[in-house]
Amino acid sequence: MYAVELSEVTKTFGSVTAVDDLSLTVPAGSVYGFIGPNGSGKTTTMRMIVNLFYPDRGTVRLFGERRLGARTEWIGYLPEERGLYQKMAVRPLLEFYGELRSGQKVTEEVDRWLERLGLKDWASRKVEALSKGMSQKVQFIAAVVPRPRLLILDEPFTGLDPVSSDALREAILQLRREGVTVILSTHDMHMAELMCDYILMIYRGRKVLDGTLASIQDQYGNDTIRVQADGGLASASGLAGVEQVRDLGQWQELRMTRGCDPQQVLRELVARTSVTGFSVVKPSLHDIFVRIAGPAAEEAAHA
Amino acid sequence: MRRALLIAKRDYLAAVRTRAFLIGLIVAPLLFGGGFLGIALMRAKPDLNTRRIAVVDHSSGAAVHIFQAAKEKSERGAVDSATGRQVAPRYELENVAAGPEGADALRLALSDRVRSRELDAFVEIGQGVLRPDAPAAEQRVTYSTNAGGIDQLRNWLAGPVSDGIRVARLAELGIDPALRQGLVAGVSLERMSLVERDEKTGRIGEARRSGEAEGFLIPYALVLLMAMMVMMGSSPMLTAVTMDKTQRVAEMLLGAATPMELMAGKVLAAVAVSLTSSAFYVAGGFFVLQGLGMVGMLQPAIFVWFYVYLLAEMIMLCSLAAALGAMASTPEDAQHLALLVIAPVVLPLFVVVAVMSQPNSLLSTGLSLFPLFTPLLMLVRQALPGGPPAWQPWVGLAGVLMTVSLIVWVAARIFRIGIMFHGKLPKGSEVLRWAIRG
Numbered sequence: 257m258y259a260v261e262l263s264e265v266t267k268t269f270g271s272v273t274a275v276d277d278l279s280l281t282v283p284a285g286s287v288y289g290f291i292g293p294n295g296s297g298k299t300t301t302m303r304m305i306v307n308l309f310y311p312d313r314g315t316v317r318l319f320g321e322r323r324l325g326a327r328t329e330w331i332g333y334l335p336e337e338r339g340l341y342q343k344m345a346v347r348p349l350l351e352f353y354g355e356l357r358s359g360q361k362v363t364e365e366v367d368r369w370l371e372r373l374g375l376k377d378w379a380s381r382k383v384e385a386l387s388k389g390m391s392q393k394v395q396f397i398a399a400v401v402p403r404p405r406l407l408i409l410d411e412p413f414t415g416l417d418p419v420s421s422d423a424l425r426e427a428i429l430q431l432r433r434e435g436v437t438v439i440l441s442t443h444d445m446h447m448a449e450l451m452c453d454y455i456l457m458i459y460r461g462r463k464v465l466d467g468t469l470a471s472i473q474d475q476y477g478n479d480t481i482r483v484q485a486d487g488g489l490a491s492a493s494g495l496a497g498v499e500q501v502r503d504l505g506q507w508q509e510l511r512m513t514r515g516c517d518p519q520q521v522l523r524e525l526v527a528r529t530s531v532t533g534f535s536v537v538k539p540s541l542h543d544i545f546v547r548i549a550g551p552a553a554e555e556a557a558h559a
Numbered sequence: 560m561r562r563a564l565l566i567a568k569r570d571y572l573a574a575v576r577t578r579a580f581l582i583g584l585i586v587a588p589l590l591f592g593g594g595f596l597g598i599a600l601m602r603a604k605p606d607l608n609t610r611r612i613a614v615v616d617h618s619s620g621a622a623v624h625i626f627q628a629a630k631e632k633s634e635r636g637a638v639d640s641a642t643g644r645q646v647a648p649r650y651e652l653e654n655v656a657a658g659p660e661g662a663d664a665l666r667l668a669l670s671d672r673v674r675s676r677e678l679d680a681f682v683e684i685g686q687g688v689l690r691p692d693a694p695a696a697e698q699r700v701t702y703s704t705n706a707g708g709i710d711q712l713r714n715w716l717a718g719p720v721s722d723g724i725r726v727a728r729l730a731e732l733g734i735d736p737a738l739r740q741g742l743v744a745g746v747s748l749e750r751m752s753l754v755e756r757d758e759k760t761g762r763i764g765e766a767r768r769s770g771e772a773e774g775f776l777i778p779y780a781l782v783l784l785m786a787m788m789v790m791m792g793s794s795p796m797l798t799a800v801t802m803d804k805t806q807r808v809a810e811m812l813l814g815a816a817t818p819m820e821l822m823a824g825k826v827l828a829a830v831a832v833s834l835t836s837s838a839f840y841v842a843g844g845f846f847v848l849q850g851l852g853m854v855g856m857l858q859p860a861i862f863v864w865f866y867v868y869l870l871a872e873m874i875m876l877c878s879l880a881a882a883l884g885a886m887a888s889t890p891e892d893a894q895h896l897a898l899l900v901i902a903p904v905v906l907p908l909f910v911v912v913a914v915m916s917q918p919n920s921l922l923s924t925g926l927s928l929f930p931l932f933t934p935l936l937m938l939v940r941q942a943l944p945g946g947p948p949a950w951q952p953w954v955g956l957a958g959v960l961m962t963v964s965l966i967v968w969v970a971a972r973i974f975r976i977g978i979m980f981h982g983k984l985p986k987g988s989e990v991l992r993w994a995i996r997g
Contacts, residue, residue, distance in 0.1 A: 308813050308979055331814070339811035343573070356565050357815035398811065 258320070259284040259406050259437035260305055265314030267300055274300040276461035277314070282439060282454070284319070287432050289452030290441035291541070293549045297461040298441040299336055302408050305439070306333045318406065329357055332404030336411045336441075338391050340398075342384040346375065349383060350398055358402035369397040373423055388415040396424060400431065407431060409440040413447060425451060445542040455541065459549050473538035480543065481510040481518055483525060484533030491529040495521055502543070507533070509543070562816040566824025570799075571831045580832070584839060587787050609649045610712055613669055613681035615657055618688045620731070625684075625723030626652050632719050650715065655681070666703070673705055679712055680704035688724055689731050700724070718745075752944070775915065777857065778942035782911055782935050784840055785869055786904045789934075792833040793876040793900050796825065800884025800978075801893040809885075809978045818975035826877040833873050837866075861942050864952065868934035868959070875931075875963045876900055882970035885977030892984050907935040918943050928955050930962035969994045 260282035267275040275297040282288045290298040303309045304316055315322055318331070341349060347366060354362030370376045373393045383391065392415050399407060409428070413421050429451065432438055442448050448455055449469055457465035465472050482504075485491050489503040497516030502509040512521065518536050525531055539547070574580055616622035633650040657665060669681040683701045687693025700720060702713055725743040734742070751766040803809040812821050841862070848857065883896040907926070914923040918940045924947070927936035933955040940947045976993045977985070985993075 303979070306814055308810065329815075333811075333814035335807060335810045335814070337807040337810070339807035339809070341573070341808060342806070352565070352569055353811065353815065356562055356812070359561060395811070399814075402815075 257284045258282060259286075259318065260288075260439065261315075261317040261320075262301070262304075263315045263317070265301075265304060265311045265316060267297075267304060267309060267311050273461050275304070275311075275458075278458070278461070278463055279314075280456055280463065280466060282437060284437050285432065285435050286453040287428065287438045287440065287451050289448040289455045290439065290458065291443070291445065291448055291455060291465075291545060292441075292458040296458045296549075298458055299410055301458065302333075302410050302439065302441065306331055306408060329359070329402070330405040332357075332399035332402060332407040334395055334399040334407075334409045334412055336414070338388075338395060340383045340391060340395060343382060345380050345382055346370070346386070346394055347379040350394065350401060353398040354401035357404075360402075362401045365401045365403070366397070369401060372427065373397060373420075389417060389420050392416055393420060393424070396427075400427075405436060407436050407438045409438065411442060412440055413442060413444055421447075445540065445545055449541050457545065457548065464548055465544070469541065472541070472544065476539045476544060476547075478518075478536050478538055479512050479514070479516075480537050480539045481512065481521060482507050482533070482535050482537055483510060483531060484508075485525060486530045486532075487528075492525065495524050497521055509540075511539070511543070560820075560823075563820045563823040563827060566812065566816065566821060567827035567831065570825055570828030574795075574828065574832045575835060583791060584836060587791055587836075588840065605647060607645055607648050609651055610679045610715075611651050611653060611677070612712070612716065613653045613655045613672070613678050615655050615665065615669070615681065615683045617657060617686040618684050618727075619686075620689055621684050621724050621727040622654055624726040624730070625720050626654070628722040628726070629716070629719035632715075653678075670703065673703070679706065680716075682716070682720065684720075684724070689728050691728075778915060778939045779911070780844065781861065781865055781942050782908070782939045784837065784844075785865065785872065785935060785938060786908055787840075788833045788837045788869060789872050789876055789904050790901055791836060792829040792873055793880045793904075794897050796829045796877050797880040797884040797887075797897055797900055798890065798893045800825065800881050800974075801887045801890060804885060804978055804981075805888065805890075813978065818978060819971050821978075822878065822881045822971055822974045825881055826874060829877040829880075830870065830873045833869065834866075837869060858942075861938075864938060864941055867956065868938050871956075871959045871963050872903075872934040875959075875966050876903060878963075878967045878970035882973040882977065885974045886980070886985055886990065888981055888984065903931040904935070907932045911936065911939055914939060915943065918945070919947060924951065927951070928958065930955075930958040933959045 258281045260280070262278055262280045265275055265278045266273065278297070278301060290301065292298050300309060304311050305318070344352070347370070350366045350370075351362060354360075354366060367376075367379075370379055373396070375390065375393060375397070378386065378390060383394065386394065392412070396409070396412060399409070407428075412424060412428070416424060425447065428438055428440070440451075452469065454468055455465060455472060456463060465475075481498075483492060484507050489501065489508055492498070492501050492508045492510055495501075495510070497513050498510045498521060499513050500511040502511075510521065512518065522531070522534055525534075614622050614625060616625075629650055629652050636647045637645055637649045639646045655665070655669065660668075666683075669678065672678045673680060681703050683699075683703075685693075685697045685699045687697030688700060690698075702716065704710065704712065706712060722743050722745075726739045729739045729742060730736070754764050754766045756763050800809075803812070809821070816824070845857070880900045883899060884893060887893040887896055910926060914926065914936055917923055923936070923940065926932050927940055927947070928951065929936075937947070937952055937955040941952055973990060973993050977990075
């Protein structure tokens with residue numbers, strides 16, 4: 257059962273194609289991550305799922321149904337930017353949004369979430385008095401209070417401190433355990449690796465990656481070595497069979513050319529300096545992202 | 560519909576619970592009724608400085624009678640007989656004899672005295688004014704002043720000059736002095752209402768006095784009230800929608816309600832705010848008229864029409880405001896577009912006095928049947944004694960309802976796309992495409 261099915265969806269704004277022939281399926285009960293550079297089409301895709309935009313071509317199905325133009329009461333939606341009435345107090349605001357979406361009184365649910373995310377003492381304060389992180393949490397509560405089946409979160413961790421970020425992550429995972437399907441977009445690749453069952457990368461409106469983290473990493477093979485050596489970045493530069501070296505601080509990440517033997521790289525490195533750590537790993541999501549959308553890829557695209 | 564009502568309830572409470580709403584309730588009538596207030600204040604605090612007028616009598620007989628008439632009128636009007644307080648200026652006439660220097664030199668001397676504010680005006684009475692068979696040029700009476708604006712002195716002086724000359728003519732004919740004043744006394748026309756037969760008793764009712772209030776004040780006040788309500792409701796709607804859009808509240812709301820529900824909720828809230836304000840003013844006006852003993856001049860049916868038109872106008876212009884507000888991406892854009900919302904209210908106000916002076920002319924009929932103007936102009940025609948032919952309000956209302964439907968339909972399509980459209984103001988062709996293709 258798919259919670260969301262997009263089939264050959266295209267959306268243009270004037271001469272700009274924001275989403276180009278995109279197809280994807282989101283299994284029910286999973287956490288599905290959208291990644292991609294700014295302006296790649298993530299938000300437009302989410303807005304089409306929520307019915308804020310209608311696709312120019314293609315179809316969007318939610319839990320098997322086409323619902324173009326219909327209200328989507330079982331979707332919880334957290335937009336990227338804060339959309340809260342500044343002059344309203346937190347509790348009435350959440351009750352308003354909750355009732356608007358679910359059609360029922362949500363007082364108890366609001367209290368439960370305010371308590372859970374540490375905002376109970378702010379319930380009577382006006383939204384304009386909240387910090388950016390608090391506003392983000394309030395907006396998250398507004399999305400989850402009506403007990404949605406599908407939760408769409410556009411950049412949910414923006415503006416949150418690590419503690420709040422962890423609390424939100426835990427809340428999202430708890431919702432998944434309760435059967436809620438979650439689609440989230442993020443620029444935090446580490447968070448995507450930790451949370452997402454499936455990852456979709458959109459670049460220039462087109463899908464460039466789609467699958468589990470493992471399957472995506474498999475596409476790139478074991479072409480990455482992490483080393484810890486005296487001399488740091490300088491000692492790892494210029495090794496035969498290594499096409500790129502990235503300095504991670506305590507570690508250096510080396511990307512090998514196709515067919516290169518890691519043992520050969522290790523031997524050459526040991527000959528140069530004292531090696532205290534060495535491991536062959538799959539490329540990180542961050543690395544894959546940069547390979548697809550980094551400056552080198554941009555240059556290649558424009559060449 | 561439930562979601563639209565929920566949005567309407569929130570917006571309504573957010574609007575009426577503000578200090579701005581309460582202040583607006585008081586300030587708006589001052590702005591719209593400022594002209595009436597100014598007149599009332601002027602009447603309460605008149606300029607009591609004595610007016611001085613020089614009279615050059617070439618007829619050798621009229622001046623003495625004009626002086627007498629002016630003196631009586633001045634004394635009669637200057638002091639309130641009940642309180643003894645001066646309530647109007649006194650008027651002093653000065654007889655200036657024509658000298659050997661010639662008429663032009665005398666005119667120049669008197670003009671200089673007016674310019675130096677020694678005099679307010681001077682009057683010249685032609686030498687043949689007492690002889691009806693004299694050439695027209697010799698019968699002229701001229702009045703010269705440099706006063707600007709509405710010249711009340713001329714209006715005041717016309718009576719004594721006219722009466723004085725008529726008395727002088729009677730004197731020339733040898734009429735008994737005791738009869739002269741009575742013969743020239745003016746006659747006033749007392750305005751009365753039409754009479755009706757009481758259907759229960761069969762008796763013909765008595766005519767009642769019908770004054771300015773029935774003929775002018777009540778229709779004009781109703782039109783001003785409607786214009787005020789519509790402008791107070793529709794213009795803020797435009798900026799409120801733009802604010803919701805730019806602050807991304809609209810995106811949150813559209814995640815829960817359809818664009819049509821969102822627009823309907825906002826329009827309903829604006830209508831409810833207007834109805835609240837209008838109830839306040841209508842009740843206030845009713846008590847004022849009751850206090851003045853003029854409540855009998857109100858026709859109950861006109862209030863039904865007032866609210867029907869108010870509802871239609873509010874729905875029409877608030878929908879338009881919502882669409883325009885959704886198109887705008889900045890408060891500046893919204894300000895520019897606000898002109899389109901207030902135009903259907905302001906333009907009829909420019910012609911309302913002309914319509915009131917000739918309510919059944921072809922132009923008045925045509926303008927009041929133009930759907931965008933019908934709520935204000937048909938209302939004023941209906942509120943005037945006599946009113947338009949019975950079919951016209953119904954034809955006007957049909958046109959209004961069709962226009963409201965069309966505007967709401969188009970506005971909803973523009974709103975749906977515009978509310979999520981950020982960037983520069985869309986071109987006309989783009990908006991047309993939104994309206995047609997949805």
